[in-house]
Amino acid sequence: MRNSLYAALLLSVSALVALPAAAADLRIGLQDDPDVLDPDQSRSFVGRIVYTSLCDKLVDITPELEIVPQLATAWSWSQDGKVLTMDLREGVVFHDGTTFDAEAVKANIERSKMLPESRRKSEVKSIESVEVTGPYQVTMTLAQPDATLLAQLADRAGMMVSPTAAAAAGADFAAKPVCSGPFRFVERVQQDRIVLEKFADYWNADNIHFDKVSFLPIPDTTVRLANLRAGDLDMLERLAATDAASVKADDKLTYADAVSLGYQGITVNIGNGERGNTPIGNEAKLRQAFELTLDREAINQVVFEGAFAAGNQPFPPTSPWYDKSVPIPARDIAKAKELMKEVGVETLDVEVQVANNPVQTQMMQVVQSMASEAGINVKLKSTEFASLLADQSAGNFEMSQVGWSGRVDPDGNIHSFLTCKGGLNDGKYCSEEVDALLNKARTSNDLATRKASYDAAEKILSKDLPIIYLYHPTWIWALDKKIEGFVPYPDGMIRLENVRLAGQ
Structure with a gap:
C-alpha cells in the first residue's frame, strides 16, 4: 500500500513539474485605435505605442x-x-x-x-x-x-x-506588419484589439518578460480606468488628469507621468480640396478672431485641473525653442468681433471634428462656449480617431481638433505640418517664406541660427494661424501594482524592456 501511495505521489509531482509555466500576458488600454500599421504610412500616436513593441x-x-x-x-x-x-x-x-x-x-x-x-x-x-x-x-x-x-x-x-515582406506587400504591408522588435504581429481586429507575441529570436529577448501583449482601444477614459480597476487591463495610457488623485490614492494601482514634447491644437483646412474654400479657411483674420475667443488657461483649469500647460506654439513655453516675443494672447471678445467686421461678417458657422473620447469632447465644448460669445457658432463632429485622421488626409474637414505627441528635435513638431509639401500638412497651408525658414533651420547645427529661423517663422505663423495651438499635455499612465520596471518617457511611448510581473 505504501509503495502504491509513493508511486502515486511521484506521478503527481512529475505531472506538476511537466506543466508549462503560466503565460505572462500584458493588456494595455489605448485611448484610440491606431491607424495603418506601417511605419512609412502611419501618423497616429497610439500607432507609435504599438510600434515600440513591434518595430x-x-x-x-x-x-x-x-x-x-x-x-x-x-x-x-x-x-x-x-x-x-x-x-x-x-x-x-x-x-x-x-x-x-x-x-x-x-x-x-x-x-x-x-x-x-x-x-x-x-x-x-x-x-x-x-x-x-x-x-x-x-x-x-x-x-x-x-x-x-x-x-x-x-x-x-x-x-x-x-x-x-515590404517588397511582397507594397502598400498593403500594414495588414501583416513584419519588423524586428521584441514582439511579432499576431492579429488585429479593428476597434477591438491588436495582439502581439514575444519573438523568441529577438536580439534582446532576455530582457523581455511577457509572452503576449494586447493593445485594446478604449476611447472613454472612465471606462478605461474602470477596466484597469476590474483587472481587465494591466495598464493604460493617458489617464484623465481629473482621475490622477484617485489613482494616486489607490493602493492597488501605480501612477506615473512625464512632461510631453507635443501639443494639442486645431488644424484649419486652408487649401485641401473644396472644404478648404470656407470663410475661416480663406481669411486669416477670422482665424485670429477665433483664437481671441479662447482663454487657454481657463481651458487648462476647467478640463485638466491645471495639470497641463497652455500654449500657442508648436513648443511649450518652457522650451528653449519657444518664441517669447509671441506670447499667448489674452482673450479679447471685442477685438475678435472687430476682426470679423473687418472681413464683413457678424456671425460665423464652423465645423470642428473631434475624436470621440470624453476628454477631447469636453475640451471642445468649452471652446465652443467661448467662441459663441463672439458670434462664432462651432458645430462639433464627433469622429473615431483613425477616421478623423483619414478625413484630414482626404481634405474632408473644415477644422479638426488634433494633436501631436512631439519629437526630440524641434523640427519634428513643425516642418512636416507647415511646409508646403510636408507629409502631415493636412490643411495644405503654404508659405514660401515659412518653407525657407524651416528648411534653413534644418541645415545648421548652430542652436542660435536655428532658433532665429524658428522665431522668424513663428511670427508669420502666429498671424496666419494654420494651426491654432491650445495646450501641451502631460503624459499620465496608470498601472496595476503587480507591474514592475515601467519607466515613463517624455515621448509617451511604452517601452517593455525590463518590465515584468511582480515575482517573475
Whole structure:
C-alpha cells in the first residue's frame, strides 16, 4: 500500500513539474485605435505605442532625451556634416527570418523616400543616397547638413521593416506588419484589439518578460480606468488628469507621468480640396478672431485641473525653442468681433471634428462656449480617431481638433505640418517664406541660427494661424501594482524592456 501511495505521489509531482509555466500576458488600454500599421504610412500616436513593441529603430532615446543605440550600435559624421556612417547590430533577424543588415537599412530608407504613400518623405528628404559600405555598415550622403536626422531615425523614419515582406506587400504591408522588435504581429481586429507575441529570436529577448501583449482601444477614459480597476487591463495610457488623485490614492494601482514634447491644437483646412474654400479657411483674420475667443488657461483649469500647460506654439513655453516675443494672447471678445467686421461678417458657422473620447469632447465644448460669445457658432463632429485622421488626409474637414505627441528635435513638431509639401500638412497651408525658414533651420547645427529661423517663422505663423495651438499635455499612465520596471518617457511611448510581473 505504501509503495502504491509513493508511486502515486511521484506521478503527481512529475505531472506538476511537466506543466508549462503560466503565460505572462500584458493588456494595455489605448485611448484610440491606431491607424495603418506601417511605419512609412502611419501618423497616429497610439500607432507609435504599438510600434515600440513591434518595430525596433536604428536609434532610440533615453528619458533624458539623449540619442542612444538600438539597431545601430555606433555612428559618426563627416566634418562637413553631410555624411553619416552607421555601424549596425549583428545577429538581428526580422520576424519572418530575413537577416537585418546594411542592405536591409538601405531598402528601408529608400522605401521611406520612394513609396508613393510614404509620410516619411520630408523626414528623410536630406538623404541623397545610402551606400552599403560593409555587411553591417551603411553610409548616408546628405544633400546638405541635417541637424534633425538622428532624431528622425529615433522614430518612424528609423523603424526597420522586413524588406522581404515590404517588397511582397507594397502598400498593403500594414495588414501583416513584419519588423524586428521584441514582439511579432499576431492579429488585429479593428476597434477591438491588436495582439502581439514575444519573438523568441529577438536580439534582446532576455530582457523581455511577457509572452503576449494586447493593445485594446478604449476611447472613454472612465471606462478605461474602470477596466484597469476590474483587472481587465494591466495598464493604460493617458489617464484623465481629473482621475490622477484617485489613482494616486489607490493602493492597488501605480501612477506615473512625464512632461510631453507635443501639443494639442486645431488644424484649419486652408487649401485641401473644396472644404478648404470656407470663410475661416480663406481669411486669416477670422482665424485670429477665433483664437481671441479662447482663454487657454481657463481651458487648462476647467478640463485638466491645471495639470497641463497652455500654449500657442508648436513648443511649450518652457522650451528653449519657444518664441517669447509671441506670447499667448489674452482673450479679447471685442477685438475678435472687430476682426470679423473687418472681413464683413457678424456671425460665423464652423465645423470642428473631434475624436470621440470624453476628454477631447469636453475640451471642445468649452471652446465652443467661448467662441459663441463672439458670434462664432462651432458645430462639433464627433469622429473615431483613425477616421478623423483619414478625413484630414482626404481634405474632408473644415477644422479638426488634433494633436501631436512631439519629437526630440524641434523640427519634428513643425516642418512636416507647415511646409508646403510636408507629409502631415493636412490643411495644405503654404508659405514660401515659412518653407525657407524651416528648411534653413534644418541645415545648421548652430542652436542660435536655428532658433532665429524658428522665431522668424513663428511670427508669420502666429498671424496666419494654420494651426491654432491650445495646450501641451502631460503624459499620465496608470498601472496595476503587480507591474514592475515601467519607466515613463517624455515621448509617451511604452517601452517593455525590463518590465515584468511582480515575482517573475
